[in-house]
Amino acid sequence: MIVVIDYNIGNVRSVCKAFSHIGCDVKLSRDAGDIDTASALVLPGVAAFGYAIEALGDAAELVKDAAGRAKPLLGICVGYQLLFAKSSEYGQYAGLGLVEGEVIPIPPGRVIPHMGWNKVKASAGMDLFAGMDENKHFYFAHSYYAKVADAQAKVAYTDYGFDLPAAVQKQNIYGTQFHPEKSGPAGLQVLKNFARIAGEKSD
Amino acid sequence: MLTRRIIPCLDVKDNRVVKGVNFLNLRDAGDPVELGKRYSDTGADELVFLDITATIRSRKTIVEMVEKVAENVFIPFTVGGGIQTVEHFDVLLRSGAEKVSVNTAAVENPHLLSEAAERFGSQCVVLAIDARRSSKDACRWQVCVKAGTEPTDIDVVEWAGKGEKLGAGEILLTSMDADGTRAGYDNELNRAVRRGRKAGASLRGHC
Numbered sequence: 001m002i003v004v005i006d007y008n009i010g011n012v013r014s015v016c017k018a019f020s021h022i023g024c025d026v027k028l029s030r031d032a033g034d035i036d037t038a039s040a041l042v043l044p045g046v047a048a049f050g051y052a053i054e055a056l057g058d059a060a061e062l063v064k065d066a067a068g069r070a071k072p073l074l075g076i077c078v079g080y081q082l083l084f085a086k087s088s089e090y091g092q093y094a095g096l097g098l099v100e101g102e103v104i105p106i107p108p109g110r111v112i113p114h115m116g117w118n119k120v121k122a123s124a125g126m127d128l129f130a131g132m133d134e135n136k137h138f139y140f141a142h143s144y145y146a147k148v149a150d151a152q153a154k155v156a157y158t159d160y161g162f163d164l165p166a167a168v169q170k171q172n173i174y175g176t177q178f179h180p181e182k183s184g185p186a187g188l189q190v191l192k193n194f195a196r197i198a199g200e201k202s203d
Numbered sequence: 204m205l206t207r208r209i210i211p212c213l214d215v216k217d218n219r220v221v222k223g224v225n226f227l228n229l230r231d232a233g234d235p236v237e238l239g240k241r242y243s244d245t246g247a248d249e250l251v252f253l254d255i256t257a258t259i260r261s262r263k264t265i266v267e268m269v270e271k272v273a274e275n276v277f278i279p280f281t282v283g284g285g286i287q288t289v290e291h292f293d294v295l296l297r298s299g300a301e302k303v304s305v306n307t308a309a310v311e312n313p314h315l316l317s318e319a320a321e322r323f324g325s326q327c328v329v330l331a332i333d334a335r336r337s338s339k340d341a342c343r344w345q346v347c348v349k350a351g352t353e354p355t356d357i358d359v360v361e362w363a364g365k366g367e368k369l370g371a372g373e374i375l376l377t378s379m380d381a382d383g384t385r386a387g388y389d390n391e392l393n394r395a396v397r398r399g400r401k402a403g404a405s406l407r408g409h410c
Binding site for chain 2: 012117159
């Protein structure tokens with residue numbers, strides 16, 4: 001069973017519905033027992049970074065421990081940004097530090113937030129994009145982005161006047177800046193790929 | 204770079220989608236969940252649902268509608284109508300909406316935009332503006348509130364810029380003059396609002 005971490009934050013329902021829609025067994029929970037027995041964890045998120053890390057509270061350590069024990073973890077949007085060490089959105093905040101890098105504002109000189117459908121170019125061997133055509137469109141909605149500084153991480157990029165990291169993969173840690181649960185068929189395929197990584201069945 | 208988006212915008216009254224001309228003469232256009240799913244299946248990039256009755260009683264129905272839409276539609280959607288507090292944002296985002304739009308409440312209390320942006324991120328915060336060409340000055344547009352029924356003295360272009368500074372990530376601009384006339388976008392208005400702004404003006408109306 002895939003456990004979506006319930007931390008009182010926007011859009012958790014959409015992520016659960018998308019996993020159910022592709023035929024996955026999914027549960028919304030922040031219970032230590034559920035996190036321990038889950039085949040994989042998902043950290044969703046529509047919120048500002050500081051609010052999100054505070055709302056995550058004691059579940060942060062549980063998620064970090066599980067990720068340290070090689071349980072697949074998928075962070076989405078702010079959940080993805082939480083994977084990094086720190087953020088400067090509305091203040092200075094520490095993240096989970098699972099992937100090296102920091103969350104900083106998208107540089108000025110373009111429309112902010114970066115909101116809408118943009119093409120993603122994955123690096124070779126990124127499991128979330130397995131079996132997909134290159135240059136699929138995904139839905140983005142964010143004002144900050146993660147500057148990845150982790151030599152062990154594979155990174156997918158989108159063009160927003162600069163190479164904006166759109167997804168990462170570091171061992172069992174996965175994250176997407178875009179919303180797969182809101183990106184139509186291509187997004188659902190990303191979630192199916194994550195289900196496969198977790199050893200879960202899907203349609 | 205970003206792809207241009209096609210965003211059907213559905214006005215909802217008593218749990219039904221309605222269509223009108225210049226905000227008047229509303230007629231029934233179908234079930235919001237079914238229509239949302241049909242638009243999504245046929246390639247829409249996003250959807251907008253606006254509860255144009257926006258009474259306390261209708262808020263409960265709108266939450267139920269949002270939950271049903273979220274079960275069937277896997278593209279982003281915005282919900283608006285009668286939103287007055289960050290708690291209203293919270294309920295709708297938790298029910299599955301991606302963004303929430305505010306109109307009258309933001310005019311009455313502009314800090315609602317910054318409060319919501321600080322808590323949920325500005326990408327969730329949409330400022331809806333109903334614009335009508337001023338009868339006194341044809342080069343200006345005035346902001347109308349309460350579903351277009353009350354004109355104000357606020358200038359649309361200034362209000363869009365201010366709303367963006369306060370935290371709105373998107374402007375949902377409706378031309379009351381072009382609404383429902385099938386005469387195409389009010390590009391004069393759109394260009395005026397777009398000029399000198401940073402936010403991605405999401406333009407709605409007409410046709």
